[in-house]
Amino acid sequence: MGFFERLFDNTTKDIAFAEQNGKCSRCGRDLGYEQRGNSGDNCQDWEAHHKKAHSKGGTTSLRNCELLCSDCHKNTGSYGR
Numbered sequence: 177m178g179f180f181e182r183l184f185d186n187t188t189k190d191i192a193f194a195e196q197n198g199k200c201s202r203c204g205r206d207l208g209y210e211q212r213g214n215s216g217d218n219c220q221d222w223e224a225h226h227k228k229a230h231s232k233g234g235t236t237s238l239r240n241c242e243l244l245c246s247d248c249h250k251n252t253g254s255y256g257r
């Protein structure tokens with residue numbers, strides 16, 4: 177068990193990005209591929225999110241992965257958990 181188990185690897189994020197056509201899965205905003213994890217002021221910032229929270233047993237797998245813009249990610253309720 178460790179911190180890294182709750183991080184999606186780059187391959188998973190790449191596949192998810194392609195499957196979502198580079199858009200936020202909630203609001204449909206265009207995500208900037210190079211802006212991953214920036215969480216700054218750039219409107220294209222995005223994060224890989226666990227659909228089912230890791231703290232509630234959600235797995236770190238493609239099936240449980242959705243990519244969200246930083247705004248939607250902060251509104252998930254499991255932000256930072």
Ligand SMILES: [Zn+2]
Nearest residue numbers: 200203245248
């Ligand atoms: Zn969004």
